[in-house]
Amino acid sequence: MWVEDNGVGVLPEKIDAIIQNLQVYPPAQGYRHFGIYNAHLRIKNTFGNDYGISIESAIGGYTRVNITMPSKEEGC
Numbered sequence: 001m002w003v004e005d006n007g008v009g010v011l012p013e014k015i016d017a018i019i020q021n022l023q024v025y026p027p028a029q030g031y032r033h034f035g036i037y038n039a040h041l042r043i044k045n046t047f048g049n050d051y052g053i054s055i056e057s058a059i060g061g062y063t064r065v066n067i068t069m070p071s072k073e074e075g076c
Contacts, residue, residue, distance in 0.1 A: 002066045009059040018055060036065075043069055 022040045040053040047070055057063040 001069075002064050004062055004064040006062050009061055010055070010057040010063050011059065012057075015055050015057055022053065039067075043067070 044052045051068045054066045
């Protein structure tokens with residue numbers, strides 16, 4: 001699943017900083033991007049390291065937030 005806009009895009013350095021912030025606890029940037037961090041951590045804790053949030057962007061084109069989860073958890 002993904003959410004995408006058609007805005008101005010995000011610089012690669014900014015995306016790298018956000019992604020790096022998803023890998024540490026507590027988040028290095030404090031409460032900035034905490035919602036993304038919290039969702040990413042919950043997905044990983046629930047479904048494992050193969051799942052979570054990633055971000056793609058093209059300057060002048062779009063920004064897309066990808067949310068990767070299994071389509072169905074076994075035992076549900």
